[in-house]
Amino acid sequence: MPKTILVGVDGSDSARQAAQTAAELAAATGARLHVVTAVDERTRTEDEVVMGDVRLLTPGERAEAIAAEVASSLSGITAEVHVGLAHGKPGDALVQVAKDIGADLIVVGNRRVQGIGRILGSVATDVAHHAPCDVYIVKTV
Numbered sequence: 147m148p149k150t151i152l153v154g155v156d157g158s159d160s161a162r163q164a165a166q167t168a169a170e171l172a173a174a175t176g177a178r179l180h181v182v183t184a185v186d187e188r189t190r191t192e193d194e195v196v197m198g199d200v201r202l203l204t205p206g207e208r209a210e211a212i213a214a215e216v217a218s219s220l221s222g223i224t225a226e227v228h229v230g231l232a233h234g235k236p237g238d239a240l241v242q243v244a245k246d247i248g249a250d251l252i253v254v255g256n257r258r259v260q261g262i263g264r265i266l267g268s269v270a271t272d273v274a275h276h277a278p279c280d281v282y283i284v285k286t287v
Contacts, residue, residue: 147175148250148280154182154240154269157212160255160286165216167284168253169223180247181217182230183209184239206231237272245278252277255286 153168155161165181172179185206203211210231217229232239244252254270274281 148172148177149175150180150247150249151175151177151251151253152180152182152240152244152247152249153253154184154236154273155213155216156183156236157216158255158257160257160284162216162219163286164253164255164284165220166223167282169220169227171251171253171282172226173224177250178226178228179220179224180228180230180243180249181213181220182232182240182243183213184232184234184236185209186233186235235272237269237276240269240273241276241278249279251280251282253282253284255284257286 148171151168151172153161153165155165168181169179171177210229213229213231217227220227230243232243234242240252240254243249252273254273256270270281270283274283
């Protein structure tokens with residue numbers, strides 16, 4: 147049974163469904179759950195952006211807020227939920243976090259990418275090919 151489960155979220159319905167499944171698995175097995183959002187380094191900026199009187203969140207702040215909101219929604223399902231932020235392309239970032247925390251299981255959604263022949267989303271495909279542990283792909287579409 148897994149002791150550490152990692153789920154990547156991005157605010158999409160597919161990721162929320164994957165997080166729900168990950169929380170249920172964590173509750174059933176007594177595993178720790180890590181909810182992580184990735185910020186792609188190519189688009190990341192930590193500079194404060196202000197438009198008029200409104201301060202806009204940086205991509206990192208938005209990502210952390212997404213992970214925190216999803217984790218909060220799961221707190222009634224499983225007791226131990228950790229929130230994290232990773233840097234890089236989402237698939238690569240999840241694989242690296244899995245290595246860093248010693249994850250036994252990575253849970254991802256199968257959000258479809260438009261185009262003939264794409265069955266899994268690119269994040270699910272990247273994670274499945276490079277993960278250091280088992281991968282659970284939640285059918286979300």
